[in-house]
Amino acid sequence: MSDNPIFAEIKAKIDANPVMLFMKGTPQFPQCGFSAAVVQILDYLGVEYGSANVLESPELRQGVKDYSDWPTIPQLYVKGEFVGGCDIVREMFENGELRAFLEEKGVPVAA
Amino acid sequence: MAVAETIREKLAAAFSPARLEVRDESHLHKGHAGARPGGESHFRILIVADAFQGMSRLARQRAVNAALKDELAGPVHALAMTALTPAEAGETGQ
Numbered sequence: 306m307s308d309n310p311i312f313a314e315i316k317a318k319i320d321a322n323p324v325m326l327f328m329k330g331t332p333q334f335p336q337c338g339f340s341a342a343v344v345q346i347l348d349y350l351g352v353e354y355g356s357a358n359v360l361e362s363p364e365l366r367q368g369v370k371d372y373s374d375w376p377t378i379p380q381l382y383v384k385g386e387f388v389g390g391c392d393i394v395r396e397m398f399e400n401g402e403l404r405a406f407l408e409e410k411g412v413p414v415a416a
Numbered sequence: 417m418a419v420a421e422t423i424r425e426k427l428a429a430a431f432s433p434a435r436l437e438v439r440d441e442s443h444l445h446k447g448h449a450g451a452r453p454g455g456e457s458h459f460r461i462l463i464v465a466d467a468f469q470g471m472s473r474l475a476r477q478r479a480v481n482a483a484l485k486d487e488l489a490g491p492v493h494a495l496a497m498t499a500l501t502p503a504e505a506g507e508t509g510q
Binding site for chain 1 (some may be wrong): 436445473474477478481487488489494495496498
């Protein structure tokens with residue numbers, strides 16, 4: 306587990322950003338529909354978040370999959386906790402759970 | 417065997433689902449980096465099973481991902497899923 310040097314980098318990003326999104330592309334220019342969907346939801350909620358583009362680094366792309374034990378991208382972390390990928394974020398958003406979850410975690414959300 | 421068929425068989429064996437739909441949506445991702453000319457790379461599944469009772473969303477997806485580990489490591493580039501219990505799906509399961 307911890308012998309992978311990329312894990313420290315991933316953990317540092319998660320620790321530094323209360324809301325951290327590992328995605329393909331950037332929030333301004335997502336390069337995958339699933340990543341774009343999560344960006345759209347976070348932007349809609351007015352949440353500030355950090356992001357990392359896994360397409361820039363094969364080590365990061367594989368590393369975050371291993372780190373989270375989750376086979377796909379995007380991956381969303383809130384306050385260090387793995388929330389899930391696109392399906393989970395979308396389901397939580399659609400039934401109002403995501404906003405409640407973020408508020409509960411102390412993440413500012415637009416009214 | 418077609419990838420969709422393999423997915424169907426593995427999920428049926430792992431969860432004895434009351435309902436299982438596997439859709440190949442590869443055509444929607446043509447030209448995308450993970451898409452292959454032959455398709456069979458992007459799938460969407462709906463699975464309704466008693467086995468998901470008491471499991472969080474995350475746990476359900478982890479269980480499905482684990483059942484399809486080989487496929488996700490190989491031909492399957494993307495897997496969108498909805499995993500519900502019969503009660504959540506509004507089905508009795510009878």
